[in-house]
Amino acid sequence: MPEDKNRFSPKIAAFCCFHSAYLAADSAGAMRKSYSDGVYIIRVPCAGKVEGLHILQAFEKGADGVLILACPQESCHYISGNIRAKKRVDYILRFLEEIGIEPERLKLFNLASNQAPRFVQVVNEMAERIKDLGPSPIKAGVIGR
């Protein structure tokens, strides 16, 4: 567990839908709104493209947290992608705890491409949450921290 909470900088894999959250992140850039630098954005065409496998792979490779950022409910660019993403995340959450990962480490949020402030808020809150939890137990096991 972290010796010094302030020194621990969590690594978060953020799967961002190219039609909403990715653009929100870009406009957060244009607005120079700063957020945690441990957030790494992975572009996907739709949140519905993110498989359970990819989420677990991220944890396996040492992510302290995983974010799935999808289009707002009812206005998914691909009609039902965000609903499918939600179902998949709920499914993964069911057994995440069983394999020793706190369920708080995986979150799905819906946001629109014009919601840069919400993007920043969501990723910063996630980073704070992960800071409280400490590094991922998987990482501690695998890398031997």
Add this chain to the structure above:
Amino acid sequence: MAEDTKIGVFLCDCGEVISRNIDLSGIKSNLEKISDVGHVTLSHYLCSQKEIELMGSEISEKGLNRVVIGGCSPQFCEVIFMEAMEKSGLNPYLLSIANIRDQCGWVHPGKTRATSKAARQIKMAISKARFLEPIKKETVSINRDVLIIGGGISGMEAAIELSELDHKVTLLEREKVLGGRLHQLYSLYPLELTPGALLAEKIEAINRRANIEVLTTAELLKIEGHPGNFVAKIQRDGSPITGNFGAIVVATGCDTQFPRERYGLELSDNIITQLQFERMLKSREEWDKIPQKIGFMLDISDEYSRISTISALRNGLAAKRRFGSEVYIFCKNLKLDAPGLEGLYREARDEGVIFFKFGDAMPTIAPAHGQINIQLEDLYLARELVTLSCDLLVVDEKIIPQRDFEILKSILNIDLDSNGFYQQANVHLYPVSSIRKGIFSAGSCRADLDFSDALADGRAAAQAVHQLSYSGKAWIEVQKLVVDADKCALCLTCIRSCPHHAIEVDHEKQAAKVIDLACQGCGICAAECPAKAIQHKGYTDNEIGAQLEFLEEAI
């Protein structure tokens, strides 16, 4: 990694915007050490003509087979780089972009931290690039002929617009004559034109044009084929017709329904609907005596109906002008959310139409001795109880989908929204597109639209069709989603989950098949496939997995 990769990394400092916060030359020298990176450059404006040309010549001279860009967001310059790659003979899909400006330099203060994140972002892009596969582009022919279902105002307008754009149009109408709702309306105020005159004008325009074929008393039975090349089976007067079309516009209009249970009333001689009132306005003979006091009730059947509000204002004004009756409009909240509506409302007030605003408590409506007594708590008068009697009460109706929407939906393989209307691909961005490419909807069959909006909607749908098929050709990305026939168990999960109905069964191969023209590249099928038989090029498991490698590095 099927072949030996030789990656060209092109870093851009965006006119020193990026290098202000990120040590790009440091990153550059680190990247040069990576074995399969064959070339690294750092430029000021990579998107400028000169640099693009330079990039093209580097690709061909050094034999680079992957391109990685470290610069601004792909939403800005991706297309430019893809074009440059194509020009120098490299497949444009072998490109991977690290967004180090918008998603790093601009948001992470502190040069050390920003530099280390940017370096990692570029490494992510490089790892992805190693797994990228080319995607072939091909032109396919698209039929320019269009089928329009419904000869109402939107359908006729779409037909005229498309015929002017030189498309051959077939206009299907279930009834004996064209016109739809226009036959039932009394006025199109504030338009000077009467519905009859407008209809005559449109029919004249349709008859004048040789490339519009009108089929009345005709219905669509079946659709086969793909977007761009549909085969339609039509029945006309009992005899079958077959036609080939590139696109289909659905403009079947809506229906109305009086919700008895909401009102707790039955319709009668002096409680009538808006459409009945319009009919009475049209034929004066139907009046026994002119009603002195007419009430219009709004917001009881449907609080958000624009058609009801517009009709009440228009008919209220007409009654006032024609008969000089006293006109009351009872509403909960008058919503004037269309161009010209505010003006219509002011005009009604100026003419002496009286508005009453009620709250959550519904007005009591009691018919007695040929009169209708209405009692309501008026919000304008500090919730004072107002009692009025009218000779005639015109009630609002619910705008509902037509009964055969369900049938047409399954024929066309499109979806209905939660209210039962034709679902739009995106309410704001693609209002007239359906979830299936090549099928569009216009007018009140897709949303609560008054006739002027329905006219505009018909034109919008025509433009959308034209955009798809104007050249008779379309570029498609061939096999962007690849189905591995050996792995496919034909469980049909992909067919059920595809939001655009772009997957079908290939009976020869006994596997699912993605129809390239219909596919919009969301990758949902690839994620849902339980056998992992589908891979989405650009976002394959390998490519996503490779990007996640960065997490393993110690901070």
